[in-house]
Amino acid sequence: MPRHTRRATLLAGAALTAVMTVTAAMPAQAAWPEKPVTFLIPWPAGGATDIVGRALQPYLAERLGTEVIIKNVVGAGGTIGAAEAARAKPDGYTLFLTTPSVLTSMPHMRPLPYDPKGFVPIGRINDTPMVVMVTKTSPHESIADIVEDAKGKPGELTYASTGAGTLPHITMISLQSSADVELKHVPFKGSAEVMKALLGDVVDVFSDQAQLIPRYDLRPLGVWAKERLPEFPDVPTMKEQGYDQAFSIWLGLFGPEGTPDEVVQKMSAVLEDTLEDPAVVEEFKKLQLAPGYMNPGELADFVESEYERNKNLMGMAGIKKQ
Structure with a gap:
């Protein structure tokens, strides 16, 4: 082999060895996720x-x-x-x-x-559209029942929320404003606490996500959506009941x-x-x-x-x- 060819081969081999050495020294980048x-x-x-x-x-x-x-x-x-x-x-x-x-x-x-x-x-x-809900033992069977009750007893009928400014709060403010009634707001830390209060008759009404209804065997009264939900075909929308608002x-x-x-x-x-x-x-x-x-x-x-x-x-x- 000619001297210059042998030298080029040696240099190339040395370069490859150096690259392999540096690569081996570099920590491998772990693919996410490598832990919980x-x-x-x-x-x-x-x-x-x-x-x-x-x-x-x-x-x-x-x-x-x-x-x-x-x-x-x-x-x-x-x-x-x-x-x-x-x-x-x-x-x-x-x-x-x-x-x-x-x-x-x-x-x-x-x-x-x-x-x-x-x-x-x-x-x-x-x-998911919001739904107004009560317990199945509640005397309220429609939004009209809630409004009528609230007009007869201003500030006495209670509604729960998961905190001031949350959507359960805002939806009920909307209902009160549209129906010109006054209900008492009772905030909680989350819907799990609300469920205990609702089932324990501490509060009367709640407006939140539909998945709570089958889980806690509740009665839906109105859906904050443009159309009825297929899960609750017999439950009228709030618009059908005179309140043209939609919240999800x-x-x-x-x-x-x-x-x-x-x-x-x-x-x-x-x-x-x-x-x-x-x-x-x-x-x-x-x-x-x-x-x-x-x-x-x-x-x-x-x-x-x-x-x-x-x-x-x-x-x-x-x-x-x-």
């Missing part, structure tokens, strides 16, 4: 949001190849949990599963210990600010695939829910529109930022 993923829910265990999170838990865990942990951090209308989620390390191992109020209505009520626009949208899970509550998955895009895209794809699983569709059907997936971009636009809508609604209801 925590879903932080700002509402109590047993509540409407928690029910959905736990229904999805095993299906998401199977697709992610790791454990999914549900962590409930409650209080202050969901804002305590939102603040903890915002402070979480943005590595994809703590994600935030929430209803809209902490991002779209609470910001119009008071200063918050987090930036409601700082969360990274991952995907929407569902979009949705669940979305978010990451703290700075969550890597590769995590967002992978988790969003896993969520979409999970919501298309026939077993999950059937599970949601039992919960009186329908999957309503949105990708990160769609969810970002949706949250912004809900933020502005709730700002206007709360202004109409006379709720001012403290």
Whole structure:
């Protein structure tokens, strides 16, 4: 072999060895997720949001190849949990599963210990019309019954909410304003606490997600939607009963600010695939829910529109930022 050829071969070999040595010395970048993923829910265990999170838990865990942990951090209308989620390390191992109020209505009520626009949208899970509900032993069998009772006893009939400024609160403010009646507002930390109070006859009425109705054997009185729900074909819409308003509550998955895009895209794809699983569709059907997936971009636009809508609604209801 000619000297210059042999020299070139030796140099190339040395270069390859150096590259291999450097590569071997570099730590391998682990693919997410390599450990359990925590879903932080700002509402109590047993509540409407928690029910959905736990229904999805095993299906998401199977697709992610790791454990999914549900962590409930409650209080202050969901804002305590939102603040903890915002402070979480943005590595994809703590994600935030929430209803809209902490991002779209609470910001119009008071200063918050987090930036409601700082969360990274991952995907929407569902979009469910709100339903006015009472116990099956309640003397109220229609919205008209509630309005008539409230007119006869101003300020005595009670309604629950999951906190001031939450959608259960706003919907009942809308009813009071439209019907020109006065009901007494009783706030709780979450729908699980409301259910205890409602079933214990501590409060009279509640407006929230439909999945609570079969779980707690409640009586639905009116649906805040343009059309009747197939799950409750005999329950008239609020519009049919003279109150032309529609309210829906949705669940979305978010990451703290700075969550890597590769995590967002992978988790969003896993969520979409999970919501298309026939077993999950059937599970949601039992919960009186329908999957309503949105990708990160769609969810970002949706949250912004809900933020502005709730700002206007709360202004109409006379709720001012403290």
